[in-house]
Amino acid sequence: MFKKIALSGLFLSFLSLPLLAQQTTTPDAQVPTRVERNGARPQRPMVDPETRARKMTDRITKELGLDQTASKKVYDATLTHAQKVDEIRKNADDRKAKGQAMKANADDYKAKMQSILTADQFAKLQSMKERMHHGRGRHGARGEDKGSRS
Numbered sequence: 823m824f825k826k827i828a829l830s831g832l833f834l835s836f837l838s839l840p841l842l843a844q845q846t847t848t849p850d851a852q853v854p855t856r857v858e859r860n861g862a863r864p865q866r867p868m869v870d871p872e873t874r875a876r877k878m879t880d881r882i883t884k885e886l887g888l889d890q891t892a893s894k895k896v897y898d899a900t901l902t903h904a905q906k907v908d909e910i911r912k913n914a915d916d917r918k919a920k921g922q923a924m925k926a927n928a929d930d931y932k933a934k935m936q937s938i939l940t941a942d943q944f945a946k947l948q949s950m951k952e953r954m955h956h957g958r959g960r961h962g963a964r965g966e967d968k969g970s971r972s
Contacts, residue, residue: 871904886943895938903931
């Protein structure tokens, strides 16, 4: 009787081994981020403003073929914009106030960029931003018009 129970236990443990092997993960394995109820992913940690400004300036400089003087002005404007974004994200508790502050900051940045770049370069920059927004899937289930929310 004991032999039958022991053999049955051994047999069952062999059957469950592949299941255990599938559950193991390495310590550095990427765990998928949790998706919120509204389908949005939680915000990932922000890179420091200087790094974000440098990457964006490099990309703009390359795409628009800017000279060193214009590139420096773009960096200064982009750095100021990135610092304000960080400040708004840290300090604004009210979602509506946060959105208004972000919009005001974006409008200010747009005006600065318009004063730095030529009309042709600015149009190219706008098309770059459109491509980036579409690539991130910004226009999902809510439709194309983001301004229709109240």
